[in-house]
Amino acid sequence: MNATTDLTPGTPGPTTAADPTDPTDPAADPTDPTDPVVELAGVTKAYPGGVAALRGVDLRVARAELLAIVGPSGSGKSTLLHIVGTLDRPTAGAVTLAGHDIATLSDRRLSALRAQHIGFVFQSFHLVPGISARDNVAEGLLYSGLPRAERRRRAADALDRVGLADRMSHRPHELSGGQKQRVAIARAVVGEPDLLLADEPTGALDSASGAAVMELLHDLNKEGATIAVITHDSEIAAQLPRQVRIRDGQVVADVRAAAKR
Amino acid sequence: MRRTRLSPASLGPRDVLHVGSAGLRTRPMRVVLSALGIAIGIATMIAVVGISASSKAQLLQKLDALGTNMLVASPGQGLFGEQVKLPKESPGMVGRIDGVRQVGATGDLSQSVRRSEKIPEEETGGITLKAADEGLLRTLRGSMASGTWLNAANGRYPSVVLGHVSAQRLGITRSGQQVYIGGRYFTVVGILDPLPLAPEIERSALVGWPAATEALGFDGHPTSIYERSTDASVQAVRDLIPHTVDPENPRNVQVTDPSSALQAKAATEGAFTNLLLGLGGVALLVGGVGVANTMIISVLERRHEIGLRRSMGATRGQIRLQFVTESLLLSGLGGLAGIVLGSAATYVFAASGGIPWVVPLWAVGGGFGATLVIGTIAGLYPAVRAARLSPTLALQAA
Ligand SMILES: Nc1ncnc2c1ncn2[C@@H]1O[C@H](COP(=O)(O)OP(=O)(O)OP(=O)(O)O)[C@@H](O)[C@H]1O
Ligand SMILES: [Mg+2]
Numbered sequence: 001m002n003a004t005t006d007l008t009p010g011t012p013g014p015t016t017a018a019d020p021t022d023p024t025d026p027a028a029d030p031t032d033p034t035d036p037v038v039e040l041a042g043v044t045k046a047y048p049g050g051v052a053a054l055r056g057v058d059l060r061v062a063r064a065e066l067l068a069i070v071g072p073s074g075s076g077k078s079t080l081l082h083i084v085g086t087l088d089r090p091t092a093g094a095v096t097l098a099g100h101d102i103a104t105l106s107d108r109r110l111s112a113l114r115a116q117h118i119g120f121v122f123q124s125f126h127l128v129p130g131i132s133a134r135d136n137v138a139e140g141l142l143y144s145g146l147p148r149a150e151r152r153r154r155a156a157d158a159l160d161r162v163g164l165a166d167r168m169s170h171r172p173h174e175l176s177g178g179q180k181q182r183v184a185i186a187r188a189v190v191g192e193p194d195l196l197l198a199d200e201p202t203g204a205l206d207s208a209s210g211a212a213v214m215e216l217l218h219d220l221n222k223e224g225a226t227i228a229v230i231t232h233d234s235e236i237a238a239q240l241p242r243q244v245r246i247r248d249g250q251v252v253a254d255v256r257a258a259a260k261r
Numbered sequence: 262m263r264r265t266r267l268s269p270a271s272l273g274p275r276d277v278l279h280v281g282s283a284g285l286r287t288r289p290m291r292v293v294l295s296a297l298g299i300a301i302g303i304a305t306m307i308a309v310v311g312i313s314a315s316s317k318a319q320l321l322q323k324l325d326a327l328g329t330n331m332l333v334a335s336p337g338q339g340l341f342g343e344q345v346k347l348p349k350e351s352p353g354m355v356g357r358i359d360g361v362r363q364v365g366a367t368g369d370l371s372q373s374v375r376r377s378e379k380i381p382e383e384e385t386g387g388i389t390l391k392a393a394d395e396g397l398l399r400t401l402r403g404s405m406a407s408g409t410w411l412n413a414a415n416g417r418y419p420s421v422v423l424g425h426v427s428a429q430r431l432g433i434t435r436s437g438q439q440v441y442i443g444g445r446y447f448t449v450v451g452i453l454d455p456l457p458l459a460p461e462i463e464r465s466a467l468v469g470w471p472a473a474t475e476a477l478g479f480d481g482h483p484t485s486i487y488e489r490s491t492d493a494s495v496q497a498v499r500d501l502i503p504h505t506v507d508p509e510n511p512r513n514v515q516v517t518d519p520s521s522a523l524q525a526k527a528a529t530e531g532a533f534t535n536l537l538l539g540l541g542g543v544a545l546l547v548g549g550v551g552v553a554n555t556m557i558i559s560v561l562e563r564r565h566e567i568g569l570r571r572s573m574g575a576t577r578g579q580i581r582l583q584f585v586t587e588s589l590l591l592s593g594l595g596g597l598a599g600i601v602l603g604s605a606a607t608y609v610f611a612a613s614g615g616i617p618w619v620v621p622l623w624a625v626g627g628g629f630g631a632t633l634v635i636g637t638i639a640g641l642y643p644a645v646r647a648a649r650l651s652p653t654l655a656l657q658a659a
Binding site for chain 1: 575
């Protein structure tokens with residue numbers, strides 16, 4: 001259980017939905033306005049050339065939520081994720097992440113914000129070739145300021161948590177697709193981010209490995225992690241407690257299946 | 262919601278080295294090939310400088326052994342172009358100048374030196390006959406290859422000492438053999454070792470001062486006076502000799518420093534190397550372009566990695582640092598290889614020529630410094646490009 005507590009984000013709350021009075025419990029009030037991890041207000045992203053990828057998106061993600069952002073191809077899901085993850089800035093509207101208004105932050109401070117608060121998982125894994133799974137995970141802490149030995153120790157714990165304790169020294173080309181994605185998830189959560197953003201994490205996987213990855217995300221969420229999963233697969237989206245539907249750069253539906261929790 | 266202070270953590274030196282070398286470790290062949298240009302450039306420069314420094318060190322060593330404190334006085338041209346003579350007593354007078362330690366003199370004779378009387382008189386073999394006094398050998402710091410030097414005992418008999426070139430030309434290999442001079446046979450009592458500061462003696466046959474006067478009609482006027490002084494007094498002695506030897510016509514006395522030619526050679530050693538150094542510089546430049554090229558390719562290939570690192574919280578500065586470090590490592594490795602190669606080439610040259618092995622520290626330091634400058638310049642543009650890359654574009658699937 002040590003590994004588990006290491007992985008949960010900064011302020012781990014109770015992991016069961018038993019207490020309806022707990023303000024941090026997503027089941028009690030998933031969009032608790034007093035403690036949002038992310039808040040988007042009227043976010044618009046227009047690319048030069050006139051393409052508006054996002055048009056006035058309002059979105060609030062509370063601590064310990066697990067939500068799906070779902071929509072057809074080209075609807076603006078990745079753009080939304082990049083803006084939530086501070087990799088890109090909106091052309092209009094406000095983004096508040098972990099209490100910081102990102103419009104006021106320099107590129108340096110945004111980098112620090114990402115290092116401390118956000119973890120990314122990508123469809124194509126983006127593991128560094130030629131280095132072991134453990135070193136790949138430890139790279140996730142490289143910009144955190146932790147000493148190397150501590151980074152490697154936490155990386156081992158994180159790999160253990162995603163069920164790859166026996167693959168520590170395997171290099172990416174020696175891992176299956178599902179295993180690579182689990183390494184990538186370990187790398188994203190090793191820094192205990194406030195928010196885990198996954199862009200089509202199962203997009204490159206067969207259905208069995210995809211299901212395993214989704215199960216892992218569910219487990220991490222149960223331990224308190226706040227996770228946003230982008231998918232165009234309604235079946236996957238349907239398994240998650242909250243679904244935000246996007247079409248043509250706008251939020252067309254925000255559905256909570258509270259019973260799921 | 263708790264708000265944390267947002268300032269990026271800086272990477273430790275070990276982490277900088279680690280991320281900077283990550284790209285190199287996965288592509289060792291490319292590292293070798295792109296560092297090769299720099300290695301060749303540095304090796305050329307180190308070898309050129311090293312070989313010329315080794316040659317110079319050898320010349321200086323030789324000069325040190327020969328000494329730079331010997332002067333030769335000889336009769337100059339008279340006012341009307343007539344041949345003047347040095348006074349008979351001038352060697353003694355030179356010996357009394359302050360600072361002079363040793364004096365020796367030779368006087369030219371006209372007879373030819375032959376192996377036997379059967380050889381025609383015209384065939385001198387370029388050997389000149391000279392009268393020599395006893396002090397000459399010590400003044401020249403000469404030594405005997407065989408036999409003995411002229412002395413009071415053998416100087417009175419028809420005996421001769423041969424310079425090593427004369428001995429070779431006459432085919433004389435040991436003392437005791439005879440040569441034919443001025444109508445009679447002289448016994449070779451000794452053969453000299455080479456004398457780099459007095460090549461004219463190497464080509465001479467030397468007879469004792471009294472024997473020359475008695476048997477060969479020598480007039481007793483010296484034609485060369487060799488003197489050795491303390492190192493400090495060389496210049497003063499040089500100024501005093503003409504007045505001492507011929508107070509009335511000091512301009513009739515010519516003073517030369519036989520070591521000056523060697524000194525000049527040592528000073529100019531390496532002048533011809535500028536062209537080769539230039540070639541090394543061109544190789545170095547081409548190597549730098551190669552490194553820049555490799556770095557640009559590396560940045561293009563590793564777009565995803567750059568995007569990933571940015572998403573993990575790397576600042577632009579940290580991305581820049583990563584690629585400049587990579588470029589520095591690349592060129593630094595080339596530089597180190599070049600230094601080793603260039604030093605090895607110098608060693609082979611020095612060992613085969615039997616001269617001292619010298620690789621100047623300034624050349625090693627300068628060469629390595631140059632590679633670091635080149636590495637920085639070559640890596641800067643690709644690194645800036647990498648840092649400017651938008652994270653979202655970098656992360657897009659190709
Ligand atoms: N850099 C860009 N410049 C111009 N237009 C862009 C850029 N990136 C994305 N777009 C446009 O913005 C829109 C939204 O793109 P986005 O990548 O967010 O879609 P998506 O929902 O993630 O699609 P998919 O499911 O195919 O990944 C698209 O119409 C796309 O063409
Ligand atoms: Mg997308």
